[in-house]
Amino acid sequence: MTTTAFLEKVYAGFLGMNIGIRLGAPVEPTLWTSERIERFYGDIHSYVKDFKNFAADDDVNGPVYFLRALNDGALGRSLTPSDVAQAWLNYSREEVGMFWWGGYGVSTEHTAFLNLLHGMEAPASGSIQTNGKTLSEQIGAQIFIDTWGFIFPGDPKRASEYARIAASVSHDGEGLQGAAFIAGCIAQAFICDDIQDIVGVGLSLLDGDSTYAKVVRSVRDFYAQNPDDWRTCLCYLQQEWGYDRYPGVCHIIPNAGVCIMALLYGKSFARGVEIATMAGWDTDCNAGNVGSILGVAGGLPMLPDHYRNPIGDVIVLSGISGYLNILDVPTYVKQLCKLSFQVRNLEIPQDLDIQEGVIDFDFSLPGSTHGFRLSETHGFVLRNEGDALALLYDRKVRPQLTRLFYKPFYRRFDFDDERYMPVFSPTIYAGQTVSMSLRFEKFSGESITLSPYVRNTSTQEVIMFDSFVVWDEEHRDVTFTIDKGHPKLSGAMIDEVGLLFEANSPSKNRDFGVVFLERFAVSGKPDYTIDLAQQQKEFASITPFSHNHGSWDLVKNENGTTQMEVMALDHGEACTGNYFAKDVRVEGSATVHRGSSALISVRVQGARRGYYAGFHKGQLGIFKHENGLFFPLVSKSFACELELTYSLTFEAKGTKLHVSVGGGQTLSVEDSSFTHGMVGYAVYEGGRVGFGSLSVKEMEEQT
Template identity: 50%
Template sequence: MIPKNYVETVYAGFIGMNIGIRLGAPIEPVAWTYERIRDVYGDIRDYVKSYNTFAADDDANGPVFFIRALYDDAVDRELEPEDVGRAWLNYAREGIGMFWWGGEDISTEHRAYVNLRKGIPAPRSGSIEVNGTEMAEQIGGQIFIDSWGLLFPGQVEKAADYAEKAASVSHDGNGLYGARFMAACIAKAFDASSMDEIMAAGLRMIPEDSTYARVVHAVINFHRENPSDFRACRQYLEDHWGYDKYTGVCHIIPNAGVCVLALLYGEGDFARTVEIASMCGWDTDCNAGNVGTILGVFGGLDGIPEHYRKPINDFIVASSVSGYLNLVDFPTFARELALLGYRLNGEKAPEELIQRVKPGEIYFDFDLPGSTHGFRTSNLFKTPIVRHSNKHVCDGRGSLEVVFDRLVEGDNSKIYYKPFYRREEFNDEKYKPTFAPMAYSSQTVSAKIYVDQWEGEPITLTPYVRNTHTREDLRLVTITPVGGQWNDIIFDLPDTEGAMIDEIGWILESRSPLLNRALGSLFIGQFCITGTADYTIDFAKQVKEFASITPFSHHRGKWELAGGTLHCTADGDCSSYSGNYYAGDMVVEATIKPISGASHCLITRANGIMRHYLAGFDGPGTVSFIRQDFGHERLISVRYDWEHGKEYRFKLVAEKDMFTLYINGDNVLECKDASFDHGMFGFGCLEQGENEISDVRVHAEMKP
């Protein structure tokens, strides 16, 4: 049965996982050995590095995206390994992001992806028979499984079964046992009273005579004899279960030992558990991430210290093909995952939860305890406190409090949400995330704001957006909120003329004099972005970052900026995607100049790399409408004489199940198909060629 606090516990588990990943990531091998971590950082009690924005990590990518098999294929039936294999192909760009592309003879995930592309289906794609034991038993079997445990609270066998199916895409043998063990531990943490109980549940899900079970028992036995010295246990693992005995880049067995060690010596304390997992070395972010999920569920939100939670700020980036889905808001993801959990467990979700999940929209209500939804301020001196509060509430159990401290005329601080990110905001290039904005010109922002002012002249709020190309703040009409009551503040996002918007919020000011400075708190009770998006993309205002041209994610091909155009060179099929993943009816326009080759198309309703429609030039004198659904099918082809070196204005209209392609204003073809009712837009080709794309315009409505 789903527990009453299910959403909050899923939220805590996801926060815990990401804290562990962020803590362990800076001290991964091979540069950081156990000895170096010990000698440099000693007894870790906090993050060892501060990040501007923490870059994407494969340990989070898997839990976020592999569950999409439950949206795309296993909607009304049991999950199968092949469903997860299809999610790999649909959401992972070849050679970039998602996993570690370390070479198909080194990286297990790289090998599995190549197998899938060759037509070797899961679970054979990850089998020992195909890949060998060493490759199949690397750590990936257990690091991508957290969501499966969160989906089945208390249902350890079901969690283990689903985790095994997902892991079998890339792993086998002990790799599968690790998936079963960790998912079962997470599921059991929902109703367990001790770490011993949690690990006992995990052990019941794997063969007693497996190497994985033996290392778990070995650590349990060592801890029983040496309950206070985790470093002695770490040395025991090095001596008896170390990397020299289990080869490959990152074998699952030594790291399984570290996870169990951390669970035992952490004694149920969240912080100490993830700290010990990190101090033990080997695959630090993977191990700390797994135990972080278990302890997040076990101890709940109250068990997570603020100094670990605050820098997370309810937000991570991911690195799939969908730049929109790559911007992960924790409360939103937790609710979506919880809805899946209700569905999979055959229970009706509470109506309140259903109403708070709005795919394709920004809907932030600060209902979950401690939630911040990634909000920031620009002036820490004048707005020193940004925190969750239940002092003033308009919808649910909380709001975001921003304390403003002694503002005078000339002072200001921006209070804002970031719907888009740039490379300059990250410290490194890890897993090369890409972004499609969460908000666009012509959409409507609505917010509920309460002002509790203690001193000074009234504050003012000026709605604004930041143009990411010019770095300018586009100010709208200033308002003076009424103190002591909830104010409904609504504004439309202005046209940024082909550039993206990377900040949305308010500029907080006051005309207070020095002798009567403005002091108090502002509370945001709700923040929403809705409505039809109507915007352009000017490639003269875009940049190449993270190996992609903003705001697109590229799969294969060479994509460059050239003279205000997007220049594509393809050795074979390739594609590029942007826009709201949940857009329904849409109109996409672009000028396309074919330079060589016979395939030059617009893409619409893209659910991913392997699920979308293409429309455009498809051979000499031919235009086609093509459905890609793990294989291309031409739904209609018509005669149209086109030439290399000439520019053509494409306009592709998708309205319900009807699609119309216009070229240079002429209705060229129409087609009906109901396979995909929402998705991204983009560009693609099915064979070798070259083209230039410019003057993109998009009109997109969200799927009802």
């Protein structure tokens, strides 16, 4: 298989998974029986609900975030359950987002997380001995597993082995059978598009006497005798393999039956995810797994536009990093393919050797848009034309316009609901330089005006940079730097970056043509301030922060200055910024009202790793959090006065860490554990602290 073919199949599989999730999610609750779905939606052939943007879902959170165990140290050696367990603990905000926090002993994932948090090792954390058979055999084992199949193309045995290891953090028994089956089917789909063969290979990976193997064989046998009507098969499943026979909130076995039924009767991608949705039970999980398998098997041509286009090449997540929560699909699938080459000890092709945290879009994948969209679509069309994103403007006159833009930041008003409580930190900041390569084709008209711009998310004001008129030229490279000191931008976040298109011609000679965006890239180091007076509380967090523990709110102090206040019993954290920021200086302030912990942070990689500086338990110090242990790297006695505002500056440069308080007290130390991460504030004991606006300047790395 060529690199291009592999990349496009991963792209199709990942899109297919998310199409299935989006299709099934509106009818996921158990109150939506198959009878009710048929009554109100009939024979489904399209999405049953429109979304401004589809909010986060656990069925994509898990596959993306838990695979990061590989990024975090599991490459170059055998994967262990402990590796994946650390990803669970590190990327989840406790009881917010990621997966269903239904309670200990009720939600399998919540139970496993708390087991891990209280010191239990994986796989004991998910074992039948620990949690009982019912809890350990719920559906989560197979819904978080798709990406393990994507990285082992044509190697179902190894895909199933890794899937079992990953799933063992939270599941056991039939759950592990399901993980092996789904991942193995996905891996086999890279080299075979025959559904019977794919299911057969998946079955060969199972323990022969397992209930999962029995339901696979049972549905396959029923299909052989009744190949024409999937609803007859559904009745059979409901009678012989239904929820009444398998206890718990969402058992894996009935849903396994639905997946096999949807694969065999669906045959094509669209019909497969539609059947998985119409069947009821865990509709988004089943349609997601089926979408992965059939997406890989059929490839991009099998994904209908009416299902693919609303995805828009952007997936929203709800992990602990607001930066990672904005996922550009074409970039991510390239990263998946790179991981695949790494984990298989193969040489990485040059076009896949990309770095995380870099925005460089070339629109080379078929149909890719990298999340670009239009503010006005009447008379404007946006489509991929193979080597560029094409904006067709159809007979426009002065002053008709549209904005062509990428969204580096999302707000609550961008969504219809609050599924899984996503939070965001921008992917583009002041101080950075935006580059665009443009090409033009004119059919009629006199000229058009294009204005590079960004949008202030607080005021919704469009801020333009160096507009230019296009007459008859064919190419132009556009570059502009986002000025931190711009009076209409200072202290605010950016939620659009792109081009403002304006028609210039009169009605007798209308503008008709195409603007091609061949490349969009962002370079340079962010240099920005988060002015808390311009922020809002959304998704139970303060923009643009992600919070883990503690109660956070925006308050004004006695001087009228807006602070971000935390009240915590033992820990409260606020993270923001580029997850891959390396050398960085952050400046902020803290006013301690109660307690003795007030910290500013750099290189925070999640809930389990990072550097902190400031006050803690009578000490001024630089502290390190590593896998649940919080300890000083260097410290000295310091009596932090209550109700006094202290300025804090924390700098990380190479292995050197330096903190200063109010320009007076300073401390320095060296440590090489963490090379990158987010910035923010934290308290590591009970108390109440008001934190001030935060300035962040990333620096060129030392050589």
